Amino acid sequence: MPRYAFKVEYDGGPFAGWQAQASQPSVQGTIEAALARLDPGFAAGARIAAAGRTDAGVHATGQVAHADLARPWDPFRLTEALNWHLGPAPVAILAAAEVPGDFHARFSARGRRYLFRLLARRAPSVLERGLVWQVRHPLDAGAMREGAAHLVGRHDFTTFRSTMCQARSPLKTLDRIEITEHPVPHGTEYRFHLAAPSFLHNQVRSIVGTLERVGAGAWPPGRVADALAARDRAACGPVCPPQGLYLVGVDYPGDPFAAISGGAPIRAGSPS
Template sequence: MPRFALKVEYQGAPFAGWQAQADQPSVQGAIEAALARLDAGFAAGARIAAAGRTDAGVHATGQVAHADLLREWDPFRLAEALNWHLKPAPVAILQAARVDDSFHARFSAIERRYLFRLVARRAPVTHDKGQVWQVLNPLDLDAMRQGAAHLVGHHDFTTFRSSICQAKSPVKSLDEIRIEEIPIPHGREYRFHLRARSFLHNQVRSIVGTLERVGAGSWAPARVAEALAARDRAACGPVCPPQGLYLAGVGYPCNPFA
């Protein structure tokens, strides 16, 4: 059975997350329904696998999934056909690629990249509604960068993971947190870029919610280090809402879409 990698973009608002669920819409379910129109294997209930199971409301600009099909497709035509059958769901196949059977969207990944968008301005957002987290007042960029520096490296991230996280260990290596500030009309947008081999459940949203408290002046940057060392969920700042979070990319030893 030929295996294909799919680079997927989606808006998370209409979905209960990536993972297929019996009674709620999911991104996985939408793609599998489109595949069922094209391939007999999926019509019989085959499944796809993804690099990350994003939560309800979380978006993606670079999710990766793989599918085993009965038919040998030209990758370009496969992407075009899937996009036709995905309408009108806010899901797009950016690229399809034929891959070796040893490729696995989740287990072959060596890096995942997330983007979180936070807008600070008094007026409500209009064009980006549902795509960003909005706060009313500007944030201190330097203070947030100082706080973020405490989190980069190999740490026990118990403080920054969900109580329902199913990961076997809270120890992870966070390779990068980069924060940029972008002027927008009557406000500022702060973009948090996080990179690691893998992340714990709610880790990114917990980190960004904590750094927002630093930027707002409610926390000193050093308190982030204290929270990390506490290894206690109660020491974490607030978990920010999902609508500003994007799975921006997945890295592999050999890029299947090169």
């Protein structure tokens, strides 16, 4: 059975998350239902795997998933047909590519990139409702950058992970946190760009919620270092809501979509 990788974009608002659930809509279940209509050999109960199991309300512009289909497909035709069967759900297949049989969307990944959008202005967000987290007070980007610097590198992130996190270890390496400012009418949008080999459950939302407190002046930047060192969930700032969070990219040893994007081709090899 040929294996295909998919680059997926979705609005997480209507879904209970990526992972299929018996009684609630999910991104995974929506794509699986479309695949079953498209390819009769995609058996009932067959599963697709994703690089990241995003929570309810979290969006994606660069999620990657893979599935085994019953017959070969031209990648362009597969993309077009899947998008037809997905309509009108807020899910789009941006690209499809045939990949080696040992490619795994989750276990072959070497890095994940997230974006969090935080809007600071008093007037309600009309056009971006459900797509950003809005606060009504101004924020100090310099203070947030100073606080964020304490989190870059390899640390025990117990403070910044959910108590329901199932990861074996709280040790993670955060490669990058970049905070950029973007003027909007009567306010500013702050974009938090985070990159790591992998993330703990609620790690990004815990970090951004804590840095917002720094930007608002409620926390001094050094308190972020103290919270990290505490290794105690109670030392974390508020966990921000999901609607500003986007999975924007997944990195592999080679680009599964190289033929489309012009990147380096993916190399076969056992997932690690």
